[in-house]
Amino acid sequence: MRSISSLLPLSLILLSSLLILNTLAINSLHEAQHLQSSRRSRGRTKSPKSPLLPPPPSPSLTSPPPPPSPAGRNPQINLLTFADARLATVYPVIQKFKSTITSDPLNITASWVGSDICTYRGFFCDSPPDNASATAVASIDFNGFGLSAPSLDGFLDRLPDIALFHANSNFFAGTISSAVAALPYLYELDISNNLFTGPFPTAVLGMTGLTFLDIRFNSFSGAVPPQIFVQNLEALFLNDNQFMTNLPPNLANTRILYLTLANNKFTGSIPGSIFKAFVSLTEVLLLNNQLTGCLPYEVGMLNGAVVFDVGSNRLTGPIPWSLVCLEKVEQLNLGGNQFYGILPDLLCSGLGGLGNLVNLTLSGNYFTGVGRLCMDLIMNGVLDLTGNCIPGFPFQRPVQECAEFFAKPRMLCPRPWSYTYVPCTPFSGLIHGLAPTP
């Protein structure tokens, strides 16, 4: 019986002979399979540097197949030489993950062989923060690779030096393991446009280094923990999931610069304090939720907003005149709600006069009248008032539908005075005497 030590050189000889076979013609399926395994082996093995070794006999002709005992395979793995111990540590993690990938349309994982992990497609190395002379997998960019895998568990959470993980537009599924909480350097996590399910990945709560969290376009559901809004994030993208929760009261204290909540099932009303949260935001996207109640006049104080979109919710009440204060707004969408009342000239001439407005969508509500000065905006294609209840206008709701809406008892908005209140100076002069002071 051969000892392990006598098997070792044999496997080395087999390997080098297979390497040489690479240059020969493949004559049979059997040989092709040998060649395949040699390619894999070569990738994991330090290439023999010495051209002086005599070519050993071709294994397909004279050598027996490699011994079946596990000892005959282990040396090949042991022969891998890594540039750094940290790369050796993540090698089995990556290979295990690779074995779970069920679809790879761009043939990405074909490059995930051998010890040179830093050349794998999608993997990037750098020195980790705790050791400037070490080399580690510091970032992953799988964006758009279209990979399918049932889970990232055991992969993402076992890359201890990862700082950036970008994997948008793949088909990764499952939930996000709570073990990611232990990744000390992770500061950007983008798993958008995948197939993740389950509750909000609470592991990210309290990850003090995390600045960018993008989980949009998945199927996460349930509540969003309010703590996430006061964490030190710069960007939080939650849109296009199944989150069903009230807008949290502490949203007012968020420091997040980029926040999207659209296309979920956020319920409840928009608190007046929200303007504090959004005051630095340029895009306020609350569209396609299930928000109810009236629009507080404080939305007019979002004076950095270029896009303000609360379309397709269940908001109601008159339109606050304070919207005229959105002096940077280009896109203002209140469509697909249950707003009613009259669109005042002030808004049309005010917003229109600023010259930024390109799209004011009020379609699909129950407005019954419109100021004369609004006609210019309609003619210019800026203002869309279709699907309302404005007599004599084209493309309005059937009279019957409007009658039914107005026959039903309607909730009265709180602070009635606030609907004509204009909190910004250039316009408050215009309506002097109209708006009561709060």
Ligand SMILES: *[C@@H]1O[C@H](CO)[C@@H](O)[C@H](O)[C@H]1NC(C)=O
């Ligand atoms: C995938 O890549 C490997 C290595 O680059 C190559 O040998 C193989 O033919 C490729 N397969 C497909 C389906 O493109």
Ligand SMILES: *[C@@H]1O[C@H](CO)[C@@H](O)[C@H](O)[C@H]1NC(C)=O
């Ligand atoms: C830093 O990394 C280098 C390269 O891996 C290693 O040789 C060295 O021991 C490490 N230093 C510390 C303090 O861990």
Ligand SMILES: *[C@@H]1O[C@H](CO)[C@@H](O)[C@H](O)[C@H]1NC(C)=O
């Ligand atoms: C205006 O905005 C609405 C709502 O976002 C959108 O559906 C519509 O296509 C836009 N119109 C134009 C002309 O861009």
